[in-house]
Amino acid sequence: MAQKLNTRKPDFSPYVKKFWKYFLYTFGGTLLFFLFASWGLLGSMPSFSELENPESNLATEIISSDGVVIGKFFNENRTPIKYEDLPKHLVNALVATEDERFYEHSGIDGRRTIGAAVKLGSDGGASTLTQQLAKLLFHGEGSRFLPFRIIQKAKEWIIAIRLERQYTKNEIIAMYLNKADFINTAVGIRSAAKVYFAKEPKNLTVDEAAMLVGMLKNPSLFNPLRREEKVRERRNVVLKQMEKNHFLTTTQKENFQAKPIKLTFTPEKYNEGTATYFREYLREYMKKWMEENKKEDGSDYNIYSDGLKIYTTIDSRMQLYAEEAVKEHLANLQEEFFIEAKGNKTTPFVNITQAEIDKVMERSMKNTERWRIMTDQGKDEEDIKKSFYIKTKMTVFTWKGDKDTTMTPYDSIRYYKHFLQPGLMSMEPQTGHVKAWVGGIDYRYFQYDHVGLGARQVGSTFKPFVYATAIEQLGMSPCDTIIDGPFIIRKGKHNVTEDWEPRNSDHKYRGMMTLKRALANSINTVSAKLIDKTGPDAVITLMRKLGVDSEIPSQPSIALGAVDITVRDMVAAYSTFANQGIYLKPQVITKIEDKNGNVIFEPKLESKDVLSKDVAYAVIKLLEGVTESGSGDRLRTQGGGWKYNRVTGYPYVFQNPIAGKTGTTQNQSDGWFMGMVPNLATGVWVGNEDRSAHFKTLAAGQGATMALPIWALFMKKCYADASLNVSKGDFEKPKDLTIKVDCYTAPSYTERENDSISGDSTKVEPEEQNTDEFGL
Known part of the structure; x- marks a missing residue:
């Protein structure tokens, strides 16, 4: 008998129930998982406000006056x-x-x-x-x-x-x-x-x-x-x-x-690119600014993450031209320094003993990062000193590019002391805006700023301040005459501790001359006579009004420039003459914006009336005489086959009015040139880090050779760029001028005899120099 077929359908309901059960569990679990995540139960989640303003490290931009980003401060760039x-x-x-x-x-x-x-x-x-x-x-x-x-x-x-x-x-x-x-x-x-x-x-x-x-x-x-x-x-x-x-x-x-x-x-690194020394100065400026300025909620600003925009007065084109001028001249001048140093057993130091060299080198070693790190590690001084005499691989600076070499840290310190350093600042006298700032030759290797930090002896560039005091207080004019002859300030007068008899650099006297010719020739005896009449304190008072806060001794030797002043302060002081006697504190910032473009800071212009328009203009005419017939007249010449033509880059052949002054200090340790046209004042200093390292000869080591060519190269570049609108016109003459300024000034150096230096038979232009006759 056939078996009866099972016609009942299979029951899948348990499986369906299990499927939906697991599906709902999975779906519910996934939903809860995402809900928990969104609620922050599985770790923090951004809030609505954070989504609207996501936190982000934004670099602070440093923007030039012509709209170029010249640098940044950042944790993340x-x-x-x-x-x-x-x-x-x-x-x-x-x-x-x-x-x-x-x-x-x-x-x-x-x-x-x-x-x-x-x-x-x-x-x-x-x-x-x-x-x-x-x-x-x-x-x-x-x-x-x-x-x-x-x-x-x-x-x-x-x-x-x-x-x-x-x-x-x-x-x-x-x-x-x-x-x-x-x-x-x-x-x-x-x-x-x-x-x-x-x-x-x-x-x-x-x-x-x-x-x-x-x-x-x-x-x-x-x-x-x-x-x-x-x-x-x-x-x-x-x-x-x-x-x-x-x-x-x-x-x-x-x-x-x-x-x-x-x-x-x-x-875009902090120690590379353009305006590196200025950017470091600005960093310190902003540190102080952040201490004095807070956000609306009372929190601190952070230049490394707040995305600020710092609008500066620096002109990127002028900054580039200034850096190029420094490199072009100093690369050649440095070669001359190395040539002159050959055969000098104490190179780069000149006329100092081994004991004095040891002191200089030990002081320099103690200023290094190596010394600081080893001291922090608890090393004793003898072990630290020994480490400076172990040869090691390193990369060093040369004017032909970085060079890999092996030498001891001691030798590297001495090697770097050979290098001539510059300080250049350019400023608009009528606004106080700093347009260019070069504090050294390469910030990666030389991090000391010779514009804002490096106060150096100013030499004869100080003399115009003595003349200005005399014109203002004694009612003198550039055309008044004075005798260039032997002169002594006796012990007890003006705090002199013993008789002081200043001499001219060539030990000659020229008799009766105008003040204009005296400054053009930078006659030491005339400057000494003028400060004897005004007194040192009157000159110091003028310097304080001109923004110079360096220590200035109340002694007549300051008339010859025995004063340490920064390039920044010198440019600001000279600018006062071009600004009709009104002093403006140098400005480096025009405004600061936050990341949203809101202006959060605009500096106030600091100014003061220091001199009358007539006195300021009289000093300008004195300074024009320097570039017409004095130590600065090479700005207008073809060079004439002078020994250092290759170094100085002749010819310049400027034909426009230029007010300027050269300066050279004892033993050629410092060379200066201060030069002005109506809308731009520029100061240049050149010298070695240590004053005991310097040129042996005055021909190579004077300000007219070391510093003036940098000014000239810089100005030639500025004039070639018509978009800068640097003036070639006359300085503004005050209406109803009461001081006589137009007077005949005889040629200075062309009338001299036997002006050769160090056996060089070529006639040279021995610029003024502060010799060791300060005598105080």
Whole structure:
């Protein structure tokens, strides 16, 4: 009998119930997981306000008066840029490479996520641009431990969705490019464009933009400074993606792929680039400013992360010309110094004993970072000193480029003492705006600022202040006459402790002469006679009004320049003469803005009336005499075959009015030139770090040889740039001038006899020099 068939249908309901049970558990668990993550129970999440103002380290920009960014202060070299300033091909390259459906999703690309899950990430991650931004802004790379990584990915999704709700697609792209790290001090697309190509993002070419986008995958791996071929391959992948997404034609892609990687690498480091000494001065300025100025909420400003914009008075063009002038002249002058130093067993020191050299060198060793570090480590002094005599590999400065060598730290210190250092500052007399600032030859190796910090003996550049005091207090004029002859200030007068008899540099006397000719020839006896009449205290009072706060002894020797003053203070004091007697404190900042463009600081101009217009103009006419027939007249000559023509760079042949004064101190330790045209005053100092290191001869070591050529080269460059509008006209003459200023001044050096120096048969121009007859 046939078995009866079982016609009952299978009961799947238990399985269905289990499915829905597990589905609901999974769905509910996932929902709770994301809820807990969004509530911050699985770790902190950004608040609404944080999403609106994501924290970001922004570099503070230093901006020149002509709108050029000349430097930055930063922890991360990031300067934000708006979407409108991004080139379209850069955006296209980014979207094509990193997130093809960026404009279609709402923060998470479901298709890419499922694909990545199926392939277990073998084809790369599924992070959208928005997710990558979330990672950059709020939690970084995080842990590699799987459970933590899952939690982090969930938070990343949540933040990405919130970002999409808070910002437009264009804003997300701009935020991402502003935050991305391109290494080599370049954080953000604007810094990257400047560091790698020395241009703004809007000026990037397609292949340059593709290279930067290619770096985003792994900046260290695709570092264009180290792996050029890998970077080129990665760039070409980006270009291929652009073709795939119809942003480029095949022909365009192939043309760009054929191009080599061509960088213009300009790292934005604090010790490199332009205006390095000024930037360091500004850093110290801002430290004091931050102590005195607070944010509205009472918190402190931070120049390294607040994204301030500091608008300075520096003109980037003048700054460049000043740095070029310094390099052009000092490279040649340094060669002469090394030639002269040959055969000198104590080089670079001159006329000092070995015991004195030992003191100089020990003092220098104690000022080094090596000495400080070893002292902090508890090393005793003998062990520290021994370390200075152990040879080590190092890179040293030369005018022909950095040089790798092996020498002892002691020898390196002595080597660097050979180098002549400059200090140059240029300022507008009518505004107080500092336009150029060069404090040394290379901030990487020589970090002492010889403009704002380096007070040095000023020599005969001090004499105009003595003349100004005499004109103001004694009613004298440039055309009044005085006798150049033997002169003694007796013991007890003007605090003189013993009789003082100043002498002229050539030990000659010329008899009756005008004040104008006396200053042109820088006659020491005349300066001494004038200060004897006015008294040292009257001159010191004038200097205080002119903003000089250096210590000035109340002694008549100051008439010959036995005073230490900074280049900055000297330029400001001289500018008073060109500004009709009104002193303006040098200004380096015009305003400071916060990251949102709000002006948070504008300095007040500090000024004071010091001299009458007539007296100031009379001094200007005296100083014009120096460049017409005195120690500065080489500004107007062809050079005439003088021994140091190659060094000084003749001819200059200026024909416009120039008010100036040279200065040379004892043993040629300091060379100065102060030069002015109506709308620009510039001071230049040149000398070695140690005063015992100097030229042996006056012909090479005088201010007219060391400093004046830098001023001349700088001015020639400024005049060649018509956009600067540097004046070639006359100084403004006061109406109803009561002081006689137009008087005949006989030629100074052409009438002299036997003016050769150190056996040189060529007639030279022995400029004034403060000899050792200070005698106080």
